[in-house]
Amino acid sequence: MGTDRTDVIWHGRGGQGAFTASKILGAAYTLGREQGSALAFPSFGPERRGAPVRAFTKLSPSSVRDRSEISDADFTVYLDRDLMSSVPARGTVLVNTRESFGDSRVVSVDASGLAAEVLGAPIANTAMVGALAAVWGGVSLESLYLGVENAMPERLWEKNKRVIERAYALAGGRI
Structure with missing residues (x-):
């Protein structure tokens, strides 16, 4: 992690879209008004x-050359609450859950509930992307739309943009 770089670790299960979330965020950061460099x-x-998977996103205003896995992230995102055994020592943590935590660094997001409402299925990845963007403030909502268009099939764009927009609005108030 460099001083000008933002690192994100995504924890999920196979099929939950952790890597897709990483790609959406990376594409948004490079294609949108931020015009930075990303590696997902x-x-x-x-x-x-269903098996645990991790995905990584490295975002920087300058070129990202380090291709190693992230161990100490600015943001750690859990698409599945059961994968979080403890709160990382550093950074902000976003968790897909209704549960509240006694730690100001932990943001609870009912991403599955929001996704079920909009998508008709509890696929939480794009809701967590929207929440992360709002909490971080380093990528705009409009850029996230470009990220969706870059990383997902066109038939999924509209509903996933709505999920992102709703999660972004909710997380702006720290949900």
């Missing part, structure tokens, strides 16, 4: 759907 990549083995 997954970390998983031969596991099947």
